[in-house]
Amino acid sequence: MFFYRSKAEESQEWMGAVSETSSVELRLKVFHLSKSYGYIPALSDVTLDVGAGEVRGLLGPNGSGKSTLMKIAVGLLRPTSGSVRVLGVDVEQDPMTVKKIVGYVPESPRLYEFLTATEYLDFIGDVRGLGLDEKKSRIKRFIDSLDLEGKEGYLISSYSQGMKQKVAIMGALLHKPRFLVLDEPLNGLDPKSARVVKELLHELAREGVSTIFSTHVLEIAQAICNRVTILQNGQIIAEGTPDELRQKAGLPGSGLEDVFMKLTGTSGVEEIVRALVR
Numbered sequence: 412m413f414f415y416r417s418k419a420e421e422s423q424e425w426m427g428a429v430s431e432t433s434s435v436e437l438r439l440k441v442f443h444l445s446k447s448y449g450y451i452p453a454l455s456d457v458t459l460d461v462g463a464g465e466v467r468g469l470l471g472p473n474g475s476g477k478s479t480l481m482k483i484a485v486g487l488l489r490p491t492s493g494s495v496r497v498l499g500v501d502v503e504q505d506p507m508t509v510k511k512i513v514g515y516v517p518e519s520p521r522l523y524e525f526l527t528a529t530e531y532l533d534f535i536g537d538v539r540g541l542g543l544d545e546k547k548s549r550i551k552r553f554i555d556s557l558d559l560e561g562k563e564g565y566l567i568s569s570y571s572q573g574m575k576q577k578v579a580i581m582g583a584l585l586h587k588p589r590f591l592v593l594d595e596p597l598n599g600l601d602p603k604s605a606r607v608v609k610e611l612l613h614e615l616a617r618e619g620v621s622t623i624f625s626t627h628v629l630e631i632a633q634a635i636c637n638r639v640t641i642l643q644n645g646q647i648i649a650e651g652t653p654d655e656l657r658q659k660a661g662l663p664g665s666g667l668e669d670v671f672m673k674l675t676g677t678s679g680v681e682e683i684v685r686a687l688v689r
């Protein structure tokens with residue numbers, strides 16, 4: 412069904428890439444990780460594992476440390492203490508290897524806006540070392556699947572926010588990474604494209620690709636995560652499957668939004684709204 416696997420050879424090649432590392436059960440291992448920005452603590456003693464084929468949702472209030480954790484996981488920030496291994500590679504010791512094997516969508520993607528989408532993806536494909544035919548066919552499939560056909564020749568600077576976000580997602584997936592770090596990836600995407608990306612993450616998970624992604628949209632987390640980690644003030648306050656979190660919150664049968672509100676101690680929303688409209 413998907414552009415990731417539309418050709419038999421590509422499928423085989425991809426599965427080969429996955430099985431290369433199948434002995435590495437843990438795709439992400441975060442061990443007693445702490446990070447401060449000067450005096451501002453952003454993460455405090457965070458330990459978590461993401462297994463092969465897992466789609467892990469990272470939830471938490473604004474400023475809880477989600478983006479900081481992701482930036483450290485892709486080698487863009489150095490931790491204050493603790494360690495992170497991606498597919499068995501220590502990020503601090505070998506950030507270049509980690510950057511090669513990871514696909515990353517930052518929370519505010521910066522694209523080369525003076526290029527067209529095709530030129531940008533072509534450039535990313537070259538940087539990632541894709542062959543000419545493979546690069547062209549993958550770019551075409553991404554453009555078609557995310558509804559940018561006909562607009563791929565326009566400058567990115569003329570794109571809407573959602574169109575730019577699509578290009579950022581395509582750029583992150585082009586080289587078939589085995590571990591995806593997606594910081595609020597569905598921001599600004601229309602429902603159809605968001606659905607395509609969600610289904611794609613499922614499909615990739617079935618092939619052993621692991622994903623960690625942050626979102627504030629709890630329906631999305633509920634729909635696509637095997638497990639969810641909730642951060643608050645830089646610490647993990649809850650972790651488990653959506654059902655386990657419901658049990659933990661004492662709210663069986665409830666939506667993840669109620670569970671999130673209870674676990675993060677958010678209450679008094681009605682009073683806040685009353686004060687605001689006064």
Ligand SMILES: Nc1ncnc2c1ncn2[C@@H]1O[C@H](COP(=O)(O)OP(=O)(O)OP(=O)(O)O)[C@@H](O)[C@H]1O
Pocket residue numbers: 448451452453471472473474475476477478479480518
């Ligand atoms: N560059 C920076 N310099 C100083 N403090 C920072 C910096 N980046 C983040 N912080 C602080 O680190 C903490 C965690 O921020 P982070 O961006 O990781 O949160 P987040 O969970 O991703 O939030 P959001 O949901 O709003 O995206 C916050 O207190 C924030 O103010």
Ligand SMILES: [Mg+2]
Pocket residue numbers: 477478479518594
């Ligand atoms: Mg963030």
